[in-house]
Amino acid sequence: MATMYRQTIVSILLILCVLGARAEDSIKVSAADLQALMKRVERLEGLAAHPNKLGYVDGVTGATRQVPKDTIKPDTTKTEKPKRRGRFWIGGYGEVTAKHCFYSNNYLRYGKNPEKYANDHFGEFDLPHVVIYLGYDFGKGWSVGTEIEFEHGGTESAIEIEEEEGGEYESEIERGGEVALEQFWLQKEFNRYAILRAGMQVIPVGALNAHHESTEYFGVYRNEGEFTIMPSTWHEVALTFMGSTKNGWHYQAMFLPGLDSDRFNRKNWIKPGTGSPYEFKLANVFAGAARVDYTGVEGLRLSLSGYCGNSFRNTLSKTNAELDASAYKDVKGTVSIGSFDFAYKGYGVIVRGSATYGHLSDAAAITQYNISMRKGSVSSKQWVASDAVAAGIEAGYDFFSLNKKLVEKKQQFYVFGRYDYYDSMLRYDNKPTDMYAWCGRHRIAAGINYFPIKQIGVKAEFSYGILKQGTRADGTRGKLYNDEPQIAVGIVYTGFYELNH
Numbered sequence: 001m002a003t004m005y006r007q008t009i010v011s012i013l014l015i016l017c018v019l020g021a022r023a024e025d026s027i028k029v030s031a032a033d034l035q036a037l038m039k040r041v042e043r044l045e046g047l048a049a050h051p052n053k054l055g056y057v058d059g060v061t062g063a064t065r066q067v068p069k070d071t072i073k074p075d076t077t078k079t080e081k082p083k084r085r086g087r088f089w090i091g092g093y094g095e096v097t098a099k100h101c102f103y104s105n106n107y108l109r110y111g112k113n114p115e116k117y118a119n120d121h122f123g124e125f126d127l128p129h130v131v132i133y134l135g136y137d138f139g140k141g142w143s144v145g146t147e148i149e150f151e152h153g154g155t156e157s158a159i160e161i162e163e164e165e166g167g168e169y170e171s172e173i174e175r176g177g178e179v180a181l182e183q184f185w186l187q188k189e190f191n192r193y194a195i196l197r198a199g200m201q202v203i204p205v206g207a208l209n210a211h212h213e214s215t216e217y218f219g220v221y222r223n224e225g226e227f228t229i230m231p232s233t234w235h236e237v238a239l240t241f242m243g244s245t246k247n248g249w250h251y252q253a254m255f256l257p258g259l260d261s262d263r264f265n266r267k268n269w270i271k272p273g274t275g276s277p278y279e280f281k282l283a284n285v286f287a288g289a290a291r292v293d294y295t296g297v298e299g300l301r302l303s304l305s306g307y308c309g310n311s312f313r314n315t316l317s318k319t320n321a322e323l324d325a326s327a328y329k330d331v332k333g334t335v336s337i338g339s340f341d342f343a344y345k346g347y348g349v350i351v352r353g354s355a356t357y358g359h360l361s362d363a364a365a366i367t368q369y370n371i372s373m374r375k376g377s378v379s380s381k382q383w384v385a386s387d388a389v390a391a392g393i394e395a396g397y398d399f400f401s402l403n404k405k406l407v408e409k410k411q412q413f414y415v416f417g418r419y420d421y422y423d424s425m426l427r428y429d430n431k432p433t434d435m436y437a438w439c440g441r442h443r444i445a446a447g448i449n450y451f452p453i454k455q456i457g458v459k460a461e462f463s464y465g466i467l468k469q470g471t472r473a474d475g476t477r478g479k480l481y482n483d484e485p486q487i488a489v490g491i492v493y494t495g496f497y498e499l500n501h
Contacts, residue, residue, distance in 0.1 A: 087137040091496035093213045094130040097220055099123065099488035103465075110438040114481045127153035128221065129214070131182075133496065141190060147183035149233075182235045193243040203234040204252060204291045205305045206390075207341035207354035214492035217352070218394050218416040218449055220459045221488065225390030225422035225443075226356055228267070230337070231274040237281060238289075248296025258285035261311040261333040261366045262373070265382040266436050269424040270335055270360065273311060277378050284320075285310040287335070299346035307337040312366065317373060328369055334361040348401030350414065353393035360386050364429040383436065387427035394418035396449065412451040419444050423468070437470035438481045455495040462487050 103109070104120030128151065135145040185199030204210035208217075208226040212233050217223060222232060238256035259273030260282060276282060287309020294302045312333035313320060323329065341354035360366070363386035373379045396416030400406040406413075423440030447461025465484035471477055 087498055089133070089135045089137075089496065089498045091133040091494075092131045093215070093492070093494040095128050095214050095220075095490050095492045096126075097128060097488060097490035098125045099220070099486050101484065101486040103482055103484040103486075110481055118482050141188050143187045143189070145183060145185050145187070146181070149180045149182045151180065182233060191243075193245065195240075195242050197240040197242065198238075200235055200237050201240060201254075203231075203236055203238070203254065203256065203289050203307070205234065205289055205307045205337055206230055206339040206356050207303070207343075207352065208232050209234045210291065210303065210305070210341075211343075213494045215451075215455075215457050215494040218350075218396055218414065218418060218447065218459070218461075219445060219463075219488075220447070220461050220490040223354075223392050223394075223418070223420060224465075225392050225420045226354065228422055229269040229271060229358060229388045229390050229424050230356070231271050234274055236274065248294055250293040250295065252289075252291045254289040256287055256289065256309075257281055257283035258287045258309040258314050259311040259335055260314045260378075261360075261384075262315045262317060262370060262377065262379045264311075264360070264366065264370070264384040265380040266384065266425050266439055267382075269358065269385055269388040270311070272380070273335075278316070282314045282316065284313045284315070299344055301343045303341045305339045305341075307335065310334050311360075312362065312369075317377060317379075328365060331362045331365045331369070333366050335359075336361075348398040349395070350398075350416075351393070351395045353391075355391040356389065358388045360384065360388075367428075383425070383428065385425040385427060385439075386429050388422075388424050389426050390420070390422040392418065392420035392422075410454060412449070414449040414451075415447075416449060417444075417446045418463075434470035434480075437468045440468040441484075442466040442468075455493055457492045457494075458490075459492060460487075460489045 100121065100123040102121045104117035105122045106117050106120065109117045109120075130150040130153070132148045133146070134148075135143060137143045181200065183200050183202065185197050185201045187195060187197040189195045202209055202212075206226045208222055209230070209232060211217070212222065221227075226232065236256045238254045240252055240254045242250075242252040244250040259270055260276070261270075261273060263272040264270050265272060287307060289305070289307045291303065291305040310332045312328070312331045313323060318326075323331075335358065337356065337358040339354060339356040341352070343352045344350070363384050367383050370379045370384065371381045373381055394416055395418075396414035398412045398414050400411050400413045420443040421441075422443075425436040425439040428435070443463060443465045445461050445463035447459065450458045452458070463486055465486075467479070467481045467483060469477055470480045472480065
């Protein structure tokens with residue numbers, strides 16, 4: 001639609017130039033005027049093609065959908081005030097991926113004899129995420145947004161091999177229902193400073209949850225650190241107050257139900273505690289989340305986010321009366337998460353980074369409670385860490401930015417590198433532990449991102465997971481498990497469009 005506008009404007013200007021050459025009192029259009037107007041049209045095209053760039057990303061259309069005041073000037077030649085028209089927006093993102101892993105996927109690879117699996121390898125083809133966004137602006141500040149996600153090309157149920165139960169095959173239900181409705185919210189915008197939103201929405205804690213679209217990171221897959229220890233994409237039914245200022249500050253404050261500690265585990269820390277296996281979300285305990293972004297410097301974004309809420313009594317396993325009469329009377333299971341992330345883009349360079357630290361109170365008591373639950377419960381009955389960490393940084397350079405013709409075609413070719421460190425069992429009850437050293441690792445990666453057009457990316461990377469050292473059975477320290485190298489390729493898509501009617 002924006003391209004059609006550009007062609008129309010250029011055609012009109014050319015006609016005016018021709019008329020100006022043949023008439024004494026014609027309208028003169030200089031080359032400088034034409035260039036300035038074309039730049040303005042390109043800006044409008046960018047806003048129409050990707051409206052969430054107006055503010056910070058919330059996974060659908062941005063927290064604020066206001067067009068900057070200086071972008072579109074009012075038509076003062078008309079005496080009648082134009083009527084506001086409803087707007088419909090559509091978009092989505094998706095990934096088609098393949099990888100070959102030069103390590104074992106056997107459920108015993110982290111057992112007592114990891115050397116047995118040192119020469120194993122396996123491959124995978126996958127559709128990690130296929131997402132459809134739909135939304136509508138009713139006018140007068142009211143709008144609705146939805147997100148429907150298909151993970152791994154199908155429903156959210158699967159057969160998995162349970163490592164803790166002798167390799168037994170079990171049916172795993174990640175969320176109730178066959179299709180994941182990841183977002184459905186209604187929003188009232190009073191002005192740019194005050195917006196209220198209610199419904200299922202993204203909890204933007206950390207870099208990955210706030211910026212999880214396929215073109216917002218270099219790797220073929222989402223960064224392993226935050227993806228391991230926190231829900232991704234983290235979505236809950238919540239009430240949100242948010243807004244932005246003219247000088248580049250954006251803010252969100254959210255009220256939402258707490259996590260469910262019954263479902264915490266050693267590999268993913270609190271990640272499984274979101275959502276619900278039932279037809280409703282338990283809300284015996286509550287939580288709060290917040291995020292602040294600063295985008296006042298061109299090309300730079302600085303962000304702080306956090307979460308805090310209890311998790312222990314958010315269960316159907318026992319009543320409050322039973323818990324009050326037991327050794328778990330004072331257990332709260334408070335989950336506290338703090339995160340900093342940033343992004344810079346300019347001069348052909350993109351640099352992104354994040355650091356996230358989380359703490360779970362009463363981790364030892366929750367571990368004991370979960371392990372004692374019956375076999376048919378929703379709990380994985382595993383140890384849970386009191387502390388977890390994830391940090392990473394990536395940087396890439398667009399070599400096509402050195403070629404004027406490729407820049408004019410808006411093609412990009414990034415060569416990038418990335419480093420991650422994460423540990424879902426960093427501390428147990430505030431004490432370091434080597435019991436599950438395989439839960440922590442360093443990861444290095446390098447690869448390319450080629451964008452033939454803005455919305456399509458072709459990715460390839462080589463990564464190497466370096467597992468942590470620990471204390472061996474003989475009391476010495478050293479490597480306990482095999483490292484994990486892999487090659488991955490993918491093609492990704494991200495697009496957002498507004499349609500007027």
